[in-house]
Amino acid sequence: MSTQSTTAAQTRLSSRAEFEAYRERAEQRWASLWNGNQTVVSVGIGSCSVAKGALDVLAACETALQGQAGIVRQVSCDGACWMEPWIEVKRPDQPPVIYGNLSPDEIPDVLAGRLEERAIGVRAEKPLGAILPLVSHPFFKHQQRIVLANVGVIDPDSIEDAIARGAYSAYLKVLFDLSGEEAIAELTASNLRGRGGAGFPAGIKWESGRKAKARPKFVVCNSHEGEPNVYKDRRIHEGDPHRILEGILIACIACGAERGYNYIGGEYPLAIKRFRRAVQDAERLGLIGKDVLGSGKNVAFRVRTGGGAYICGEGSALMYSIMGVRGQPRTKPPRSVEEGIWKRPTVANNTETLANVPDIILKGGEWYAGIGTEKSKGTKLMTIQGPLKTMGLVEVPMGITLRTLIDEVWGGMRDGHQFKGIQTGGVSAGPLKEEHLDLPVDFDSLTEVGGMLGSGGFAVFDQHVCAVDYARYLTAFNRYESCSKCVPCRLGNPALVEILDRIRLGRGSESDLPLMDRTSKHIVELSLCGLGQVAPAPLLGMMKMYPEEFRAHIVDGVCPSGVCPISSDEVVLAAGD
Amino acid sequence: MAHTAEAGIDLAVVRELMSHFKPQDHQEAQELILSALQEINEHFGYVSLEAAEIVAEHLDTTVNRIYGLLTFYADFRTEPRGRHFMLLCHGMSCYVMGSQQLVQDLKDRYGVGDGDTTPDGELTVQVVNGCLGVCDRAPIVKLDDSFYGDLTPDTLNDVIQRAIAARRATEDTDVNPINDRRSNPA
Ligand SMILES: Cc1cc2nc3c(=O)[nH]c(=O)nc-3n(C[C@H](O)[C@H](O)[C@H](O)COP(=O)(O)O)c2cc1C
Ligand code: SF4
Numbered sequence: 212m213s214t215q216s217t218t219a220a221q222t223r224l225s226s227r228a229e230f231e232a233y234r235e236r237a238e239q240r241w242a243s244l245w246n247g248n249q250t251v252v253s254v255g256i257g258s259c260s261v262a263k264g265a266l267d268v269l270a271a272c273e274t275a276l277q278g279q280a281g282i283v284r285q286v287s288c289d290g291a292c293w294m295e296p297w298i299e300v301k302r303p304d305q306p307p308v309i310y311g312n313l314s315p316d317e318i319p320d321v322l323a324g325r326l327e328e329r330a331i332g333v334r335a336e337k338p339l340g341a342i343l344p345l346v347s348h349p350f351f352k353h354q355q356r357i358v359l360a361n362v363g364v365i366d367p368d369s370i371e372d373a374i375a376r377g378a379y380s381a382y383l384k385v386l387f388d389l390s391g392e393e394a395i396a397e398l399t400a401s402n403l404r405g406r407g408g409a410g411f412p413a414g415i416k417w418e419s420g421r422k423a424k425a426r427p428k429f430v431v432c433n434s435h436e437g438e439p440n441v442y443k444d445r446r447i448h449e450g451d452p453h454r455i456l457e458g459i460l461i462a463c464i465a466c467g468a469e470r471g472y473n474y475i476g477g478e479y480p481l482a483i484k485r486f487r488r489a490v491q492d493a494e495r496l497g498l499i500g501k502d503v504l505g506s507g508k509n510v511a512f513r514v515r516t517g518g519g520a521y522i523c524g525e526g527s528a529l530m531y532s533i534m535g536v537r538g539q540p541r542t543k544p545p546r547s548v549e550e551g552i553w554k555r556p557t558v559a560n561n562t563e564t565l566a567n568v569p570d571i572i573l574k575g576g577e578w579y580a581g582i583g584t585e586k587s588k589g590t591k592l593m594t595i596q597g598p599l600k601t602m603g604l605v606e607v608p609m610g611i612t613l614r615t616l617i618d619e620v621w622g623g624m625r626d627g628h629q630f631k632g633i634q635t636g637g638v639s640a641g642p643l644k645e646e647h648l649d650l651p652v653d654f655d656s657l658t659e660v661g662g663m664l665g666s667g668g669f670a671v672f673d674q675h676v677c678a679v680d681y682a683r684y685l686t687a688f689n690r691y692e693s694c695s696k697c698v699p700c701r702l703g704n705p706a707l708v709e710i711l712d713r714i715r716l717g718r719g720s721e722s723d724l725p726l727m728d729r730t731s732k733h734i735v736e737l738s739l740c741g742l743g744q745v746a747p748a749p750l751l752g753m754m755k756m757y758p759e760e761f762r763a764h765i766v767d768g769v770c771p772s773g774v775c776p777i778s779s780d781e782v783v784l785a786a787g788d
Numbered sequence: 789m790a791h792t793a794e795a796g797i798d799l800a801v802v803r804e805l806m807s808h809f810k811p812q813d814h815q816e817a818q819e820l821i822l823s824a825l826q827e828i829n830e831h832f833g834y835v836s837l838e839a840a841e842i843v844a845e846h847l848d849t850t851v852n853r854i855y856g857l858l859t860f861y862a863d864f865r866t867e868p869r870g871r872h873f874m875l876l877c878h879g880m881s882c883y884v885m886g887s888q889q890l891v892q893d894l895k896d897r898y899g900v901g902d903g904d905t906t907p908d909g910e911l912t913v914q915v916v917n918g919c920l921g922v923c924d925r926a927p928i929v930k931l932d933d934s935f936y937g938d939l940t941p942d943t944l945n946d947v948i949q950r951a952i953a954a955r956r957a958t959e960d961t962d963v964n965p966i967n968d969r970r971s972n973p974a
C-alpha cells in the first residue's frame with residue numbers, strides 16, 4: 212500500500228502556458244489514479260466525521276491495505292452526516308462504491324467485499340449488482356452540485372487535485388481574457404444574490420467596488436458563520452478550500468482590489484487549517500503575489516480568524532474585528548464599498564456567494580440564471596437540525612419545497628418524534644408550520660409568511676419543544692450576542708427575555724402579549740444594525756404561529772409541552788443562561 | 789494542551805509564540821492582535837495579564853485595548869481552565885434535542901454554568917452559542933478533544949466522571965493521556 216502523498220506545489224509558475232502545462236500534468240495524474248490496477252480507498256475526514264471516529268477508520272484502512280496494491284487517500288466529509296464515518300472503495304475495473312456508518316473493525320470485511328450490505332451506493336449510472344446508484348438515493352437525488360462539486364471527491368490538502376478538477380481556470384480567464392467589466396457583467400447576468408442572508412445582488416456590489424476610487428481596495432470573504440443554525444461555510448473550507456480562494460481572487464482582480472481577506476470563525480480549526488494550507492500552496496505556485504502568472508496583476512492575501520462573537524458576521528463589525536478592535540457595527544452610510552477595512556473601499560461577500568463565482572465565470576452568467584427560480588437563481592446550500600433521519604448538508608436548486616427537503620432529502624422524522632414546526636432564518640425570523648411546507652425555498656417565498664431563507668439553516672422541532680421556551684431561547688441568543696452599542700438592542704432584548712421568563716414561570720398576564728409587541732417595535736425600529744432590527748422576529752413569529760401556547764401559559768397556567776417550570780419556586784435556568 | 793492553574797503561563801513560551809508575528813507596519817500589527825491572543829488562549833487555555841502585556845508590547849498597543857478584546861470575544865478566557873475543558877453545544881439542533889436539560893443538570897450537580905470551573909478544579913464548562921457541527925448526534929459536548937453525542941443528563945455525567953477517573957488513573961501510572969483523539973467514543 213502507498214499512502215497517497217500530496218505533492219506539494221514547489222515550482223512558481225510564471226506564465227499562463229506554465230500553468231496550463233501544470234494543469235495537464237495534474238489531469239493526467241488524476242486520470243491515472245482512477246485507471247490503475249490498484250484499489251483506491253477514499254476516507255471522508257471532516258470535523259464532523261472525526262467527531263464520530265473517522266480517524267480510526269482511516270487508520271484501519273491503512274492497516275488493512277498494507278502490503279497490497281492499494282492507495283488510501285483523504286477526502287473531506289461529503290455533507291451526509293447520517294452515513295459517517297464513510298469510505299469510498301474504487302476497485303480495479305469497477306466504479307467507486309460508498310460504504311457508510313463504519314467502525315474500524317469492519318474495515319477488513321468491507322475492503323474484502325464481505326460486507327456489501329453496508330454499501331450506500333455506487334458512483335455510476337447503473338447499479339452494480341445489488342448496489343444502487345448513489346444518485347438514486349433520496350439524499351443525493353435532488354442535489355445539484357456546483358459549490359460542492361469537488362467536496363468529498365478531491366483531497367482538500369492537494370492543490371494538484373483541485374487544479375486537475377478545474378480550479379483556477381476561471382481565475383486564468385479573468386487574469387488574461389476578460390476585463391473587470393466583462394467579468395462583472397457575467398456575475399450580473401447570473402443574478403447571483405448574496406448567500407450571507409440578505410440576498411443582495413453580487414454583481415451590483417462588485418460594480419460599486421470596481422468604480423470606487425480610493426486606494427488600496429480590499430475584498431473580504433465572510434466565513435464567520437456564527438449562527439446557531441448552520442454549518443455550511445466551514446464544510447466548503449474543509450472540502451474544497453481552493454474554490455473559495457479562487458472566488459476571492461477573481462473578485463480582487465475584477466474589482467481592482469490589492470488584497471483579499473478571508474475571515475473564518477475561530478471555532479472551526481480544521482476549516483482554518485485547510486484554508487491556510489490552500490493559500491500557502493497557491494502562493495507557492497505563484498497564483499498570489501506580484502505579477503501573477505506574468506499577467507502584470509498583483510494580489511495579496513490574508514487570513515483572519517474570529518473569536519466567537521456572532522455579531523462579527525455583520526459586515527462593518529467584521530471589518531472592525533479584522534482591524535483588531537471590538538466588533539461593533541457602525542451606522543451606514545458610508546457603506547463598506549466606500550469605507551471598509553482601514554477606511555478603504557471593501558467588497559464583502561459570503562463564502563458561498565464567492566464559491567459560486569468560478570463556475571459562473573467559466574460557464575457564463577446565462578447558464579447560472581437557468582438554474583433556480585425567477586428571482587432566486589442557482590443552487591443553495593442547506594443544512595438541517597432536529598430529529599430527522601438522514602441529516603446533513605445538501606446543495607439543491609432554489610425553489611425546491613420544504614416538504615421535499617424534509618420528507619425525502621432529510622429522510623422524514625425519526626420514530627417517536629412528531630413534526631411541530633420548522634424554524635427558518637436562524638435567529639432572525641419566525642417558524643413555519645405544516646401548512647407552509649409546500650412553499651418553494653427561495654429568497655422571497657418564505658419571507659411572505661414570516662419565515663426566511665437566511666443562510667439556509669433549518670431547524671425542525673417536535674412535540675417536546677415549547678413555543679414559549681423556544682422563543683425565549685432565540686431571544687436570549689440575541690440578548691447575549693448584542694454588542695451593546697445601542698440602547699434599544701442592549702436593553703430591549705433583556706426586557707423581552709424577562710417578560711418571557713415571567714410567562715414560563717406561570718406569572719405572566721394577558722397584558723404581557725401587547726407589551727412584548729410594543730417592546731419589539733422599539734427594538735426593530737430603533738436599533739442600529741441588523742442584529743437588533745430583526746432580534747424580536749423569532750418571538751413575534753412564535754406568538755403568531757402558536758398563540759394558543761402563549762395563552763395556555765398565561766391563562767391556564769400550563770405548559771402544554773411540559774417544558775416550562777410553571778409555578779416553580781426553585782431557581783431554574785433557561786436557555787441562554 | 790491546555791495548562792491548568794498550577795502550571796501557570798510560561799512567559800518564555802509566550803515570547804516564542806510572539807516571535808512568529810512579524811508585522812510590516814502598524815496596520816498589520818493591529819490586525820495581528822486577535823490572532824496572537826488566539827494562539828495564547830489556545831496554547832494555555834487562557835490569557836493572563838502578563839501574557840497580555842507581552843502581546844501589547846510586541847504589537848505596539850496597550851494592555852487596556854487587549855483587555856477590551858478579551859472581554860468582548862467569547863472564546864477568550866482570562867482565568868485558567870480546569871483539568872478538563874468542556875464545550876457544551878447550545879446551537880439550535882442541540883437546543884431542540886434537549887441541551888437545556890444538560891445545562892440545568894450541570895448547574896444542579898456541579899454548580900457550574902457558562903465559563904465556570906468546579907471548585908475542585910476538575911472541570912471548566914463553556915456553553916457554545918454557535919453550532920459545533922455534529923447536529924445529527926445532538927445534544928453533544930466536546931470534552932477535551934473528544935465528542936460525545938445523543939446525551940441525556942445521566943450519560944453526560946457518566947462521560948464526565950469517566951474522564952476525571954481516567955485522568956486520575958493516568959496521573960498515578962503515567963500512561964497515555966485520555967484525550968488521545970484516536971480513542972474517540974462519540
Ligand atoms: C448579526 C449579523 C450576523 C451576520 N452574520 C453573517 C455571517 O456569519 N456570514 C455572512 O456571510 N454574513 C453574515 N451577515 C450578513 C453580512 O452583514 C453581509 O450582508 C454579508 O456577508 C454580505 O455577503 P453576501 O452579499 O454575499 O451575502 C450577518 C449580518 C448580521 C446583521
Ligand atoms: S443593534 Fe445590537 S448588535 Fe447592533 S449595534 Fe445595536 S447593540 Fe450592537
Ligand code: FES
Binds near residue numbers: 259290293446
Ligand atoms: S457530514 Fe459532514 S456535514 Fe455532516
Ligand code: FES
Binds near residue numbers: 439923927
Ligand atoms: S447545534 Fe449542536 S452540534 Fe449543531
